[in-house]
Amino acid sequence: MTAPLHEPTAEAAPNAADQASVASVDAKAVPGRSLGRIAWERLKRDKLALTGGIVVLFLIVVALLAPAIVHAAGQDPNLHHEDLIDPLFGTPKGALGGISGDHLLGVEPVSGRDVFARVVYGAQISLLVGFLSAVVAVILGTVLGILAGFFGGWVDAAISRVMDGLLAFPQLLFIIALVSVMPNEMLGLSGTGVRVFVMILVIGFFGWPYIGRVVRGQTLSLREREYVEAARSLGAGRIYILFKELPPNIVAPIIVYTTMMIPTNILTEAALSFLGVGVKPPTASWGQMLSTAIDYYAADPMYMVVPGVAIFITVLAFNLFGDGVRDALDPKGSR
Secondary structure, three states: OOOOOOOOOOOHHHHHHHHHHHHHHHHOOOOOOOHHHHHHHHHHOOHHHHHHHHHHHHHHHHHHOHHHHHHHOOOOOOOOOHHHEOOOOOOEOOOOOOOOOOOOOOEOOOOOOEHHHHHHHHHHHHHHHHHHHHHHHHHHHHHHHHHHHHHOHHHHHHHHHHHHHHHHOOHHHHHHHHHHOOOOEEOOEEOHHHHHHHHHHHHHHHHHHHHHHHHHHHHHHHOOOHHHHHHHHOOOOHHHHHHHHOHHHOHHHHHHHHHHHHHHHHHHHHHHHHOOOOOOOOOOOHHHHHHHHOOOOOOOOHHHHHHHHHHHHHHHHHHHHHHHHHHHHOOOOOO
8 A cells, every 4th residue: 555645744734833823923014114203212212302302392482472471470571670779789689689579580780670581582582593594504505515416526516615615714703794784774674683684694604514514425325326316217307306306315414403503503693692793782682691791790690690591401402402313313323
């Protein structure tokens, strides 16, 4: 008698079990995760970055709602309280710069204006200049960086030399000279509006080479990628590749450098106001308050501490948040 042609072997049962397990795994769809979701999950694990982000959001809300916040506190940033000032020394009466239930952060020397109201309104100027000048720098840096990296040749050489020249130019001195000769009225703006407008444009103009260099380097790498070659093979023109294919792939470094540029711009605005070429009184500015506090820091140190702490917290929050965003968007990061 001959043996059966298809006698089951010992390996048949395990193979069947493996196939069944594979089938059960395939039946359960594995949800995909977008790059944004992956970055958010990485960012959530960074407690310092989240704390910085919360502080940044809080400062933005304070700047947007400054009139309502000051009104709710029953104060006016330009209202003088001479009765709270020592007529002999010009310093606030009471301890810690005149801090009380009515004046949460005290009052200014000589004028007696409420420091809390001044600090809240000062946040508007600092964040406005910081954000809008960063927007100007990002637009210029992204467009010119992509053009330099994509076309190369004389276009790259010309834009790169402009970047080198602007990076070597004394930015602060140029801003001081330009703001000092600006007219009081321009483009429908007057006074403080002109100075803020000029600071935004000049700070943004001198800031774009930093982003431009990063975007140029990314573009040099991306222009040789397969999806760019595929777009060319399908008949896509240069304009389509420049504005449709490349920008989505350089968003991450642009976001990172933007979050790192905003605190630098805030410090630049504070420095300009401190030197007297920023916003002018009675408009509130943190740098302007520090400049005024120099004459009274020995008798009223709180007047210097309050705007100094406001600048420190703002810059620190943006830097912490920027570091967290950089780590979250970096696929090779350790966190």
